[in-house]
Amino acid sequence: MILLFGGTTEGRKTADVLDFIDEDYVYSTKTEVVSHHKGKNLCGEMDRSAIVSFCRANNVGLIIDAAHPFASQLHQNIHDAANEVKTPVLRYERQYPETASHPNITSFESFEQLTQAILRSHYLKILALTGVQTITALQPVWQSRTCYFRILDTSLSRQKALNTSIPNHLIIPMHPSGDEDELQLLVKKTGAQLLLSKESGSSGFTETKISVAQKMGIPLWMVKRAPLPHFDYVVDSPKELLQQIYRLRKTILKKEGVLRTGYTTGVCTTAAAKACFLALAEKKFPESVQLSLPNGEQTGFLIFPKTLTQKQAACTVIKNGGDDADVTHGKEIGCQLTLTTKEGISFLQGQGIGKVTLPGLPLPVGEPAINPMPRKMISEMLQHLSGAYELETGFEVTPFVPDGEKLALQTFNARVGVVGGISIIGTTGKVKPYSNEAFLATIGYQLSVAHESKINRVVLTSGKRSENMLRPLYPDLPDTAYIHFGNMVGQSLQLATAQKIPQITMGLMFGKAVKLAEGNMDTHSKKSTFNARFAATVADKCRYPISISLKIAGLTIANAIQHIIPFSATEPFYLEIARRCFDRCSALIPKGIKFTFVLLNDEGLKIKINKE
Structure with a gap:
């Protein structure tokens, strides 16, 4: 729940944004106002005590102060009340023109x-x-x-x-x-x-x-306006407000027990391209556009114009990645659309969009990293609108992401040969939170690039830490050879073998390895947990004293075993865990592929087992 203080232009703009994205809020004004907004209206002055009481009674997660800059007492009341109830405040501040240079x-x-x-x-x-x-x-x-x-x-x-x-x-x-x-x-x-x-x-x-x-x-x-108290967040435009609300949905505005879906960069680019077409056809940008996703679902995007001339338009939308771990969440995704005399639709590389430099992706080398489905969505949308507006023209579509080059550093783009920015991706248009399908698709792309690049060995690791531990074993391998599989051991091995890569190494930290040794091919905590009885059974097989097995059987985390049995490359317990992991994986490896399993611990010690 959001408590919004308004009665101003900024208050109305805030309510408009919250309405559009279906965020729950109460709109508080000093005097009664005629409002067509979705939020419940709350009329009358509120002092510090009243704000505190309302926040506690209604589980308010965020206060938005969009009140008039000269409402000094209200600003102070909001600040003091928020401190008391430990609720963050977002200030929607006005934009102020420069006045010092005007002599009159x-x-x-x-x-x-x-x-x-x-x-x-x-x-x-x-x-x-x-x-x-x-x-x-x-x-x-x-x-x-x-x-x-x-x-x-x-x-x-x-x-x-x-x-x-x-x-x-x-x-x-x-x-x-x-x-x-x-x-x-x-x-x-x-x-x-x-x-x-x-x-x-x-x-x-x-x-x-x-x-x-x-x-x-x-x-x-x-x-002059009086100084404002300190606020946790400050915005001065609907675009900044929308970005901030999307970011806060991952923290203080997160709905308990609910995982929000989001939308792909491909859908965002299509929305921006549609707004550009409408701006060129109608000589002004729409405030928002509606899109049909490939599954038939309808969704809308607020539009933030950039430029508009007779032949060219550019605008952005704000990416809503939902609850997925998405580096582009809350960022601007834009498109520039240019009318041309050349027939057809061509796609160009804009700011922050990567270029394909290695074979293996579903795009030719040299093309901007705009995947086939977004290209199809944009092309079909432009063809449909051209017919509806009876407009005979060609198009140059130039997606852009202002922060794309920096955001790409947080992705695996470089490892699949996409350089200079992010990719415009999406198949269904929607982003499912923590989607295995999306993660496996990324792994598949990386393996395909490795295969097309004639790399003879790939190294599968659960994350960056284990990758760094394995790099000294293969110092000559390029970054493209190292692929993070997270927890999906079995599916990642199947993808790797499907590419017929001659040599596969898998490295796993001890905690996940115990789960794999028991037969769990997905080591995520939601799918499998540490089984102390299984670990104790392994200790028994290795002929450790019964007192050791009993201690292990009483543990709640796997890494605690190392306090009972110190880790070393010759210790029977760890050798047995490594062999069992090797055997579980080997069952998925066809003949002709050399497989290596490496068991790792927090100190970087390794146990390495090979199969020819």
């Missing part, structure tokens, strides 16, 4: 300071764009000068103005906008010699006020 802008620390400066000045006609809440603070000004106040055109704002006893002719109810002509007309109508404003940022139309003041040659006096 004067900044003030407070309304008191602003009031004193006006009373000392020669300005007699003033237009205050500071809102109804500041009428009382500027009372000395409108009592001694002609000071008009532009306020929101709502019954609540008009009533608040009446309660201040300000003369009615000084009140101008209207809805602010970024229309410069509208503001210039208002300045002329009031004869204002001075404009007043709060430092309210881009969503408060500060740029419009600055531009009008400059064009009309009148000064703009502005009250």
Whole structure:
């Protein structure tokens, strides 16, 4: 559950994003607002105590402060309450234009300071764009000068103005906008010699006020926003907000007992390409697009435009990888679409997209790493839309990932010959959390590249640590030869033998090796656990004293055996474990392939067994 404080442009933008991704939230505003958002509305002021009570009663995992920058007391209440209940706060901050370089802008620390400066000045006609809440603070000004106040055109704002006893002719109810002509007309109508404003940022139309003041040659006096308390996270755009919420879904917003699915880079690229087509056809980007996945399921993506010309468009979407361990989760995935006179659809390598440099992948060497299924999805989508819009043209499709080159360093791309960035992948369009199918597909690609690269030996290891321990045994092997299988011993061996690679080495740490020795070809803790009785039986077979077997039978973790029987390359217990692992694996190895099993421990000691 998220508690959102709004009543501002930022509050509405936040609610829009949360609605789109179906995130649960309550929307709190000081006054009653007409809202069409999905979140439950909560109306009325909330002090620190009320925020604390609400968070505890509703299991709030995140507070979003999207309130007005001048709501200083509310910001402090949120900060103090969050500290008390140990709930993180995300601040949706406004974007603020640079004002220091404008000579006709004067900044003030407070309304008191602003009031004193006006009373000392020669300005007699003033237009205050500071809102109804500041009428009382500027009372000395409108009592001694002609000071008009532009306020929101709502019954609540008009009533608040009446309660201040300000003369009615000084009140101008209207809805602010970024229309410069509208503001210039208002300045002329009031004869204002001075404009007043709060430092309210881009969503408060500060740029419009600055531009009008400059064009009309009148000064703009502005009250600076007060410093905000420290917040755990700060964003200033819907894109940054969406990225942060996706990241937090893996931690504080994670749903207990639920694994969220996500979407592949291929689907993300297709969504961006569709938005680019629509932008070129309709001369503006859509706010979102809907896609049909290969299985017929519908999904939507928010669109974040980059560029748009007559012949070219570019935009990004934010990758939602669900609960899968995905390096691209929460990152921008983009596409540039160019209309061409050449028939057909060509795919080009954009920023952060890798290039295929080795044979073995389902793409020719030299091509950008955009797999066949994403190419098919994008091509079919463009052909369908071209027919619907009666547009005869060719296309250049250029996927890009701004962080792709850095992200690729966290993947196995280099080992399969994809250099310069990540791959655009996906078969079903959806990412299943911790998917064995996806992991096995990666192993299969690596083995295929090893085979096509004429590598005579592959080294299968459960992870980076065991790989580093095995490298001294094979110092001349390239990175491409080392393949991580995680826990899937049996399936990885079958994939390796299917490629007819002449020599296979498998290295396994002792804890996983005990499971394999018993016959568990998947060593994941969800599939198999340490069987102390089995280990004790092995000790009995090796003729250890009964006292040793009894100690082993009472253990809960395999590595504790090494405190009872020290690990060495000649110790019978470990030799027997290694032989049993070797035998389990050998049953899957056809004749003609040389197999080696290496048992490892935390200190890097090894027991090596071969088969010709």
